[in-house]
Amino acid sequence: MSRGSSSVAVTLTKSLVFALATVLAMAALATTISNGTTTSGRTFTALFTDATSLNKGDDVRMAGVKIGTVQSIGLRHNDTAEVVFSASESAPMVKGTRAELRFRNLIGQRYIALEPGSPGGEALPSGYTFSLDETRPALDLTMLFNGFQPLFKFLDPEDVNNLSAQIIAVFQGEGATVESLLSSTASLTSTLADRDQVIGDLITNLNSVLEVVSQRTGMLDTTLVTLQRLVSGLAADRKTLGSTIEGMGELSESVTGLLQEGRQPLRRSIDSLGDLSENLAENDEALTEFLTTMPQKTDEIGRLATYGGWLNFYICSIDGRIPRPEGYYGDIGVDSPAGRCR
Numbered sequence: 001m002s003r004g005s006s007s008v009a010v011t012l013t014k015s016l017v018f019a020l021a022t023v024l025a026m027a028a029l030a031t032t033i034s035n036g037t038t039t040s041g042r043t044f045t046a047l048f049t050d051a052t053s054l055n056k057g058d059d060v061r062m063a064g065v066k067i068g069t070v071q072s073i074g075l076r077h078n079d080t081a082e083v084v085f086s087a088s089e090s091a092p093m094v095k096g097t098r099a100e101l102r103f104r105n106l107i108g109q110r111y112i113a114l115e116p117g118s119p120g121g122e123a124l125p126s127g128y129t130f131s132l133d134e135t136r137p138a139l140d141l142t143m144l145f146n147g148f149q150p151l152f153k154f155l156d157p158e159d160v161n162n163l164s165a166q167i168i169a170v171f172q173g174e175g176a177t178v179e180s181l182l183s184s185t186a187s188l189t190s191t192l193a194d195r196d197q198v199i200g201d202l203i204t205n206l207n208s209v210l211e212v213v214s215q216r217t218g219m220l221d222t223t224l225v226t227l228q229r230l231v232s233g234l235a236a237d238r239k240t241l242g243s244t245i246e247g248m249g250e251l252s253e254s255v256t257g258l259l260q261e262g263r264q265p266l267r268r269s270i271d272s273l274g275d276l277s278e279n280l281a282e283n284d285e286a287l288t289e290f291l292t293t294m295p296q297k298t299d300e301i302g303r304l305a306t307y308g309g310w311l312n313f314y315i316c317s318i319d320g321r322i323p324r325p326e327g328y329y330g331d332i333g334v335d336s337p338a339g340r341c342r
Contacts, residue, residue, distance in 0.1 A: 041068055041088040042126035046099040046112065050137040051081035054101060059111040060085045067091040070112065080132070085112055094121035099130045101138035110138055159187050316341030 051073060060068035068087040076082040087093060096117020104111045163184040192199075213220065234241065280287055317335045335341075 041086045041091070042093070043071065043084060043086050044093070044124070044126070044128050044130065046083045046085065046130040046135050047076065047132050048081045048083060048101060048135050048137050049079075049132060051083055051101065052138075053108045054081075054083065054110045054112075058109070059104070060087060060114065061111055062087075062091055062114040062116060067114070083112070087114070092116055092119075093124045093128075094118070095124060096121055097124065097130075098134055098136065100136045103138060156191055159184070159191055163188055 054070065054073060056070055056072060058070045059066050060070065068085055068091070071084040071086055074082045074084075091114070093114075094117045098115040098117075100113045100115060101110050102113045103109070166184045
């Protein structure tokens with residue numbers, strides 16, 4: 001074989017080896033990107049309250065090792081996500097295993113993490129369905145960030161804005177470095193340290209309040225129970241209370257009409273009372289004498305009526321005039337000589 005033929009053969013051999021290696025590398029890369037698995041394994045179903053961002057083909061892992069993939073995602077009863085996934089035969093799927101959704105990376109991709117149950121437990125059959133009590137959705141970052149709002153109130157808004165901008169820049173890959181993010185985090189931590197006294201006082205006061213509440217637990221329970229009974233009683237008697245309020249309204253209207261009708265007579269009575277007061281003021285001496293002698297007179301009158309329902313009188317003298325036909329009025333009279341009349 002000539003030297004030229006040998007060179008062509010060597011070049012052809014190297015080209016074939018390079019092409020084969022390239023094809024194998026591309027196949028491996030495609031398998032990795034597509035989240036594929038070479039084992040069919042068993043099939044299980046998991047129910048989640050929230051399966052947002054979980055897609056078909058995502059990983060199913062146990063102890064950090066990929067053991068299967070997500071086969072399909074559907075909806076059950078309009079309020080529950082139904083996820084069907086595969087798992088290899090070698091994976092220890094036993095009773096007590098929990099299926100949890102976790103974040104795969106910072107851009108929101110997720111995977112199913114299987115937390116194995118007790119070793120030696122009863123094996124789960126293929127097609128087993130994990131109920132809502134055996135699953136847990138991914139962490140709600142919105143709820144997590146909202147939980148930091150009371151803390152953010154004590155922070156400098158400028159530091160918070162800088163930290164937020166650095167985090168967004170890192171997520172978007174727009175030139176921010178991890179060092180600047182750590183620097184902003186350090187500044188935020190320093191601010192928290194500066195407010196250590198305020199946070200400490202807040203926690204101390206809160207502990208005092210909780211201690212007082214704890215000591216008054218019985219009284220608080222009694223108050224709440226009594227208040228609940230009161231509210232329940234008022235709710236049960238709402239018709240009676242409504243009728244009572246309506247009756248009070250009608251009574252108010254009646255009293256108003258009565259006052260309007262009696263206003264003029266009452267005014268005249270008050271005016272007459274004024275005249276009576278003036279008369280009494282002008283004759284105060286006679287009134288004083290009458291009130292002074294009234295007890296003695298009532299005693300004497302009382303003695304006259306002690307014999308029964310009548311009054312006894314003893315006449316000491318009597319005078320009179322009798323007219324005569326001629327028009328002369330003669331005087332008549334008699335005087336008693338009794339000692340009581342002297």
